[in-house]
Amino acid sequence: MNLPRLGLGCMELSHAYGVAPAFEDGVAMVRAALDAGVRHLDTATLYGGGRNEELVGRALRGRRDDAVLASKGGMALVDGVKTIDGRPETLRAQVDASLGRLGVERIDLYYLHRWDKAVPIGESVGALAEALRAGKIGAIGLSEVGVARLREALAEAPIAAVQNEYSLWSRNPELGMLEATREAGVALVAFSPVARGFLADGVADPDALPPQDIRRRMPRFQPEHWPANAALLPAWRDLAAEAGCTPAQLALAWVLSRGPHVVAIPGTTSLAHAVENQAAEALAVDAQVLARAGELIDTATVSGPRYNAGQADEVDAESFEGAA
Numbered sequence: 001m002n003l004p005r006l007g008l009g010c011m012e013l014s015h016a017y018g019v020a021p022a023f024e025d026g027v028a029m030v031r032a033a034l035d036a037g038v039r040h041l042d043t044a045t046l047y048g049g050g051r052n053e054e055l056v057g058r059a060l061r062g063r064r065d066d067a068v069l070a071s072k073g074g075m076a077l078v079d080g081v082k083t084i085d086g087r088p089e090t091l092r093a094q095v096d097a098s099l100g101r102l103g104v105e106r107i108d109l110y111y112l113h114r115w116d117k118a119v120p121i122g123e124s125v126g127a128l129a130e131a132l133r134a135g136k137i138g139a140i141g142l143s144e145v146g147v148a149r150l151r152e153a154l155a156e157a158p159i160a161a162v163q164n165e166y167s168l169w170s171r172n173p174e175l176g177m178l179e180a181t182r183e184a185g186v187a188l189v190a191f192s193p194v195a196r197g198f199l200a201d202g203v204a205d206p207d208a209l210p211p212q213d214i215r216r217r218m219p220r221f222q223p224e225h226w227p228a229n230a231a232l233l234p235a236w237r238d239l240a241a242e243a244g245c246t247p248a249q250l251a252l253a254w255v256l257s258r259g260p261h262v263v264a265i266p267g268t269t270s271l272a273h274a275v276e277n278q279a280a281e282a283l284a285v286d287a288q289v290l291a292r293a294g295e296l297i298d299t300a301t302v303s304g305p306r307y308n309a310g311q312a313d314e315v316d317a318e319s320f321e322g323a324a
Helices: 023-035 047-060 088-102 121-133 147-154 177-184 226-230 233-243 247-256 271-282 287-296
Strands: 040-042 068-073 075-078 081-084 109-112 140-143 161-165 187-191 262-264
Touching: 023 047, 023 271, 040 047, 047 068, 047 075, 047 088, 068 075, 068 088, 068 140, 088 109, 088 121, 109 121, 109 161, 121 140, 121 147, 140 147, 147 177, 161 177, 177 187, 233 247, 233 287, 247 262, 247 271, 247 287
Parallel strands: 040 068, 068 109, 109 140, 140 161, 161 187, 187 262
Antiparallel strands: 075 081
C-alpha cells in the first residue's frame, strides 16, 4: 500500500506522555491537522485503553476518506495492566473492538503491536489475514519486530508495513530491517522519529516531566545519561539553523532521506507542531547537512540504551545493546 511519507502519531493525545489534552480538544486538534494536510493517522488498542481510537474515530466522522487510518492490536490494557496477547482469538476480538471504537467498516492498516513470544507469529498473522479476507482491515503490519520475525510473517501473509522506532538517536533498523523492508517492498514506518521530543529541542529538563511520562523510565533521559545527551543539543540547533529549518524538521528530513519506503509518524498534542512536522516532507536539505546530522547524533554519540531492561524484554527488534 502507498502510505503518505509523513503522518500523525496520535498516542500522545491519550496516553504515555504526561497529561493528555481533554478529549474534545484532542478531536479538534486531529481535525485541524487533517485540514492542514495530514493524511495518515496512527492509533492503537492500547492507547488510553481504547480512548484514543474513540478520539480518532470522532475526528474522522464525516471525513473518513481524508486519511489512511492505522491501528494496532495484540497489546492492550487489561484491568489497567499493559498485556501482550497475540492469540488468534484475542486479535479477532480486538479487531472488532477497534472497528467499533473507530466507527468505521474497515481499518486501512492494522498492526500486530507486539509479537507475543508465547505464540508463533504465524498464528497471530493468520488471524489478521482472516480479518483482511473479511474486509475488516486493508493491510497487515507488524510493530517492534526483527528481520527473522518479518520473514516468518511474510511466509504466512502479505505484510504492508513494519513500524519500529527509528531516528538519528535510535538506529536499530540499520541492523537489518531497513534493508529487509526495502527488499520485500514493505514500508518501514518510523515511530518516535524526533527521539521522543529530544531532537525537537522539546525536553529542557527531564526532572520537570510529569510523573507518569514514559520518558522518566527511559535511560537516555535519566541523570546518568541526560547531561551527555543534552550536550549535543547546541550543535544540533546550529545545524538546523544552517539548514534553514527547525530541529524537528531536520530530524524528520533525515529519517525520510533513508529511503523512499521510509515513513515517519511524529506524535504531538500541538497543532502548530503537527503543521511544522508536515512541512518537513517538502524540505530540500543539502545531503552534506544530512550527513553531518547523522554524525552528530548517532549510536556512538548518544548516551544510554533506548529502553530499560523491562521495556527491552517486550520487543523483538534488533538492538545495538544486545537486547532490543
